[in-house]
Amino acid sequence: MTDLLIHDAIVVTMNQENQILKNGSVRVTDGVISSVRATEPGDRDSAAGRVIDASEKVVMPGLIDAHRHTDFALVQGLFSELGGGELLKEAFALYHTAEPTLGDSFFEAAWRLACLRQLTHGVTTVNAMDFTPGLGAEAIGESGLRAVIGSELADVLDPASADDQLATARRFIETYHDTYEGRVTASIAPGGEAGCSRRLWEGVAELRADYPDLRLHTHLYDSAEADTMAAGSGADDPLDLLDRYGLLDERTLLTHLLHADRSDARRIADAGAHVLHCPTVYSYFRAGERTWFPLPALQEFGANVAIGLDDPFWFDSWDLVREAKHARLLSNFEYGAQQWSSYDLLRMLTIDAARALGLNDRVGSLEPGKRADVVVVDIDTPRHRPYSNLPSVLTNTVTAGDIETVIVDGEVLMEERTVESMDVESVRTAAARERERLQARTGWETSLAGSTPPDESILRRVSARPLLRALRQYGRGIVHQHGW
Template sequence: MIDASGKVVIPGLIDAHRHTDFTLVQGLFSELGGGELLEEALALYHTAESTLGDSFFEAAWQLACLRQLTHGVTTVNAMDFTPALGAEAIGESGLRGVIGPELADFLTPASADDQLTAARRFIETHHDTYEGRVTASIAPGGEAGCSRRLWEGVAELRADYPELRLHTHLYDSAEADTMAAGSGADDPLDLLDRYGLLDERTLLTHLLHADRDDARRIADAGAHVLHCPTVYSYFQAGERTWFPLPALQRFGANVVIGLDDPFWFDSWDLVQEAKHARLLSNFEYGAQRWSSYDLLRMLTIDAARALGLDDRVGSVEPGKRADLVVIDVDTPRHQPYSNLPSVLTNTVTAGDIETVVVDGEVLVEDRAVESMDVERVREAATRQRERLQAHTGWETSLGGSTPPDGSILRRVSARPLLRAMKQYGRGVVTRHTW
């Protein structure tokens, strides 16, 4: 029995788009510009991958699970380069997760065929494990990172595993049409459509440079939109700083919320992300784009529908899997109130989350994590973070962080990145290009 007197019980929160395995770099990049950040982050990732080994990424996944639990996130939809480690971490922590190996042969040294083989192996090994709490997805990185051969292989995977979600980035660059042309398509949506990848099982992330016609095509296909507002407002990435929300709403597309990569904004609070989504959309398009209740649905049942889990989670009702969160609103910071959805989306933060239940199991009780060894996770994270800094030369203090002299990018092979740029006729990598 859980005493929730004077408190609020809502379905567990669902983070609809997450990159997880670089969790340990929090704060390193916060003061960099967007282009410089991405250059340094890609290079640093390859450094960690080649020199620090699985222990670095294991610690990252464990810390991510701990943070998700303490922020009331019960389900995460992740796209990562270390999915097997993620499946184990999510499963052992008691969380629910949809995980796809990120397929991007222009961004990593592995060939398209090798990545596709690994993805198939991951699906066969990890899909529908941990009593069904861990499931697989097919996760091509997007029009910018994938060759034509890789898209062909993704289509083959989709045909062989039709029950899986396809999770990808789309239109997050002003050059999206040009990049799609490299695979023989008119634009990114045409690229997906040509390979039979655009339907109600498709999850499209960002859409920063999509337009009204794109929104209509997405809605007509029944695809779902994963909106990550904060990272783009933080760096004002591109001339267009927002995605076509009014058109997506006009045509009835399902739009839900994700936190994206922790190295961008260092954020884990999904409720605050929804609040930012509303504030930024109001700033761009005018007030009352979303009601408070709309935002709660986006974080719960609408996100569950996007992931194909709405028959199991996303609402508190008989017959579902008992993923829920107890929130303490019986405090002077919240009382008195009259509009409960407004309280939950405007003033509640992760610190108000008292109890977290997944699949009927209590994972957090009275704000204490029960399903993980918190001190062991923190010690491993600290140790691996210190290894990263010692190896790369990043200096940190309470006042910020300082990259090593000279770009890390010059000391790590960037051949996959250069190959991607040449594929699309843009010549060389320059600062602020990405």
């Protein structure tokens, strides 16, 4: 018996033929899509376990956030008005305070809030690298979402920690890979050429050999000094660094690439590696002060590109649809109009992202045999009608607020904007409590008008040794993302 039937929908399949059904139905049995076809009269009176009337609405694959960090989701709004340098200093101080004094409850609340926000924004799969991956795996699994998660590795300021970090990553893989009915899988996540010692890279190569099916998820070329940083590990440049350790192939995910050039793009494409592009966070804090990633060359050589939100709490947006729009606008500004078509952007948010994560045999398109990760988008409103060119509507005018129903593995997690898989009030209560604890311990002042860092000097709040520890553990996540 069909468990779930969605009927009378505009079905954007994202299959190889780019098929769009004007009036279609999607059937789901045991979490798997059993058919995608034109709606028949009997569908409206179906005896399926759950029936969703999607008349005049769009049904499409769930969105995939291809790169993100989650640990500090509760800091949203604190840093939004700061410049890059000031943000860096305050982030170090905040991280140093939060880690030893707030404990797991702070990060548990952050992960649960992140899951709620992803769910309500139509993100059904996330690819994360974080310092609290176990908490993340449990939060993702319990929320009903899907994720690839890696324990972030960065030891450059404390090389003695390399073996401990590698052991932690191995334990995470052994404990959480392929759990929660296969919705949670593990990755290997070295921070990048700037954050990892030679010993750590050797250990990453050992992990890769022991777990050959896992994705390697890292940052590359996000600093103008990338070649110099790679030289510290005995390589000519960051791609050579990965290649020397056997880490550059079709299972490799490379994030940012702001300072990569045409020859780098060719090498990436030739290796079959995937590119994870996060445009907003760079343009928000340091617009105009760096080169843009080599999109024309990546397109010319056929590299697969997906889109991620990175740290959405820095710039106060969890909307992956708008992130795709920003990617188009910023690339057009840099290189000229029509760098990406609307359908290109939709693919980057769905099937191309699934291919990057090695999940394209399971999710990313609506086809029989795939897991039923589905979102319903309400475009039957004055904001959108009348329209033509549906892909353009979905990428230029739709926002995450138009997503009303979210399904993962055939389970309805949210219907008509009512969340069913999470206790929303408990998530909000825990987040508010931990946010208050954070502010009380750090001295941050917040109001409806904004946020103010503590008056006390960073040099008095954080001594040199703890600051280095904070940089190794948490600050690295800021440095490698923003090139400071």
